[in-house]
Amino acid sequence: MNLKIIPELSSPSVCMRDPQRVEEIIKAMQKAGTSTIQVISDFDMTLTRFAYNGKRCPPSHNILNNSRLTSEECKAQLKDLLNTYHPIEIDSKQTAEEKLPLMVEWWTKAHTLLVQQRIRKDLLQDVVKESDAMLRELYQLFFDHLHEHSIPLLIFSAGLGDVLEEVILIYNKRERGLIHIYNKREGALLNTGHFQELKSRHNVLLVGDSLGDLTMADGVHSMENILQIGFLNDKVEERKTSYLNAYDIVLVKDETMEVPNALLLHLTSVLGHCPVER
Numbered sequence: 001m002n003l004k005i006i007p008e009l010s011s012p013s014v015c016m017r018d019p020q021r022v023e024e025i026i027k028a029m030q031k032a033g034t035s036t037i038q039v040i041s042d043f044d045m046t047l048t049r050f051a052y053n054g055k056r057c058p059p060s061h062n063i064l065n066n067s068r069l070t071s072e073e074c075k076a077q078l079k080d081l082l083n084t085y086h087p088i089e090i091d092s093k094q095t096a097e098e099k100l101p102l103m104v105e106w107w108t109k110a111h112t113l114l115v116q117q118r119i120r121k122d123l124l125q126d127v128v129k130e131s132d133a134m135l136r137e138l139y140q141l142f143f144d145h146l147h148e149h150s151i152p153l154l155i156f157s158a159g160l161g162d163v164l165e166e167v168i169l170i171y172n173k174r175e176r177g178l179i180h181i182y183n184k185r186e187g188a189l190l191n192t193g194h195f196q197e198l199k200s201r202h203n204v205l206l207v208g209d210s211l212g213d214l215t216m217a218d219g220v221h222s223m224e225n226i227l228q229i230g231f232l233n234d235k236v237e238e239r240k241t242s243y244l245n246a247y248d249i250v251l252v253k254d255e256t257m258e259v260p261n262a263l264l265l266h267l268t269s270v271l272g273h274c275p276v277e278r
């Protein structure tokens, strides 16, 4: 196999530290077959767009924070939290491990405030529609492809599960089936309940947009191969080296699902995992 057979990987937005390693991982995953693959993806700025027509798209927690359903008092309290915790989030002197408990503290406090607003679930849909949140271009192909091949998708989000579900439901008309939403506030990945079915899937396609997203697969049971795709949405010059060192494939300012789709298509191609012996 040669990476050239996936033409999307030759796009100028695609960067790889070690293309040969990428080739080897793809080959191994393709050989293992569709039934061994699971997709783990971050939600905000990964499945959703970072910007549209030059304007930033909101992360899912901002949809509610800035909506007409949230009181001015609550908005002010959320702003205070942002002013306290955001500087920690972007502080390059602290490690991801040092930041995580504080980030969890932030999400938990914000979540508590929003829950106290007692927002009616039936109004959520309108608020999501009124917001500028958008899934990435070609997202439908992504969901369709996973559905067609019964590949489970585990979505990690720090946002409110209900809001996230609305975003997915509005765009993805299919029944959710194999899509699970996992909240980052809940700690380590559990090996119970509906995570059981993921246990037999030892090959992971991970998609994220921050370096912290790389820990999403930490709970995967006896992992065999992992292919990590990272969207580098912003501050490209500053972050490019660290992204290239962390992710197998880095997508620079790419607002589409084109590359994850192409990889999925390749990984699930019948020719790939059943070579004809002659």
Ligand SMILES: [Mg+2]
Residues within 6 Å of the ligand: 042, 043, 044, 045, 046, 208, 209, 210
């Ligand atoms: Mg994100």
